[in-house]
């Protein structure tokens with residue numbers, strides 16, 4: 266069984282859907298894609314300044330990987346729990362990779378069944394109930410906290426850090442230092458500053474690697490290694506996909522082809538991108554993708570400063586579960602979506618459906634089949650039904666889910682996003698739209714320097730009671 270990914274876009278084409286993409290439309294992008302390959306290559310050479318240093322991660326981390334692996338061994342020997350404190354790009358990757366590659370009920374297994382690895386918790390919110398609940402289920406003395414923040418200043422993560430540090434200090438005194446690892450910028454941000462006085466073990470988020478493109482650096486590699494995942498194989502998979510996505514021929518480059526399709530789709534009013542994995546293991550890949558696609562491509566201005574308000578809304582879905590929830594809408598609702606199935610040829614388990622009730626033919630037909638056949642049939646049937654309704658679908662199929670194919674998949678989506686950003690002529694790597702909310706939060710929480718923003722908030726027109734019910 267090889268580590269193969271295939272990319273099937275039949276059901277986007279006009280041969281299969283009436284308003285579909287024509288071969289002529291695709292041909293219109295051939296030259297542009299070849300040019301973008303050159304642009305991306307040039308950017309890669311200046312990765313720090315162009316924020317494309319993520320493209321080098323499959324190749325540039327030998328020493329870091331060794332450090333991660335020996336740190337992971339030390340953590341396994343001493344700790345029962347590994348808690349990631351982070352948000353956005355500092356959390357979604359670790360969650361997605363853990364779900365994909367480890368036992369679905371990993372935390373519920375015995376330590377022996379976890380091969381001696383600690384339980385993993387990724388705390389990506391500041392809900393006080395969740396914060397309190399975490400400390401109900403972990404013994405902090407036996408817990409390693411990994412504070413992950415590229416900027417080193419994100420209020421949510423730093424609040425979590427302050428809480429964990431406070432509790433650890435109360436329990437362990439000066440030894441609290443041994444229960445915290447930080448993953449942050451080398452010099453910038455509060456966390457880097459703090460590390461000068463508090464000698465935590467520190468991993469670096471490399472320059473030129475933004476949050477949502479950081480899963481394949483220590484942000485994602487340390488939590489994965491601590492949980493026994495083969496991070497070298499993940500990086501090898503990413504390198505394989507990188508080679509494939511350097512191809513200038515549109516028809517041989519899946520990232521370029523899928524990006525072009527989304528651009529054409531948006532031009533035809535399909536402003537929603539549904540990610541529909543047919544595997545629980547890939548469920549949180551849809552969440553990770555949602556951030557990557559939304560934050561990278563949802564932009565007000567293009568690179569020439571023109572207001573464009575571009576973007577395509579990502580929707581997370583899961584098969585077969587959402588066949589009983591969202592698929593009705595996908596089939597009969599508006600033609601405003603591109604639905605990407607993610608399928609798996611070979612699941613890591615094979616489970617037979619037992620017999621019984623031979624006198625009820627509408628039940629007994631299941632006998633002798635497997636759950637594998639059932640899920641694959643349902644995927645096929647749903648793809649068929651949505652296509653029959655003339656809605657746009659395409660599919661990515663993994664021969665199996667393992668560290669190599671997952672590395673390929675993650676890197677594929679990063680490259681698709683990079684191509685899409687170039688085709689849209691927007692800045693893929695910034696996120697100015699989240700600044701206003703952050704600044705308003707600082708003002709409300711009394712941060713010095715935000716007095717003017719506070720005054721602005723206070724002078725805002727009050728909401729009207731007549732528009733509130735209850």
Ligand code: PA5
Nearest residue numbers: 353354355414415416419476477
């Ligand atoms: O993609 C991004 O840059 C953001 O979504 C960040 O990942 C998120 O805001 C968290 O930032 P940081 O890692 O600096 O705490």
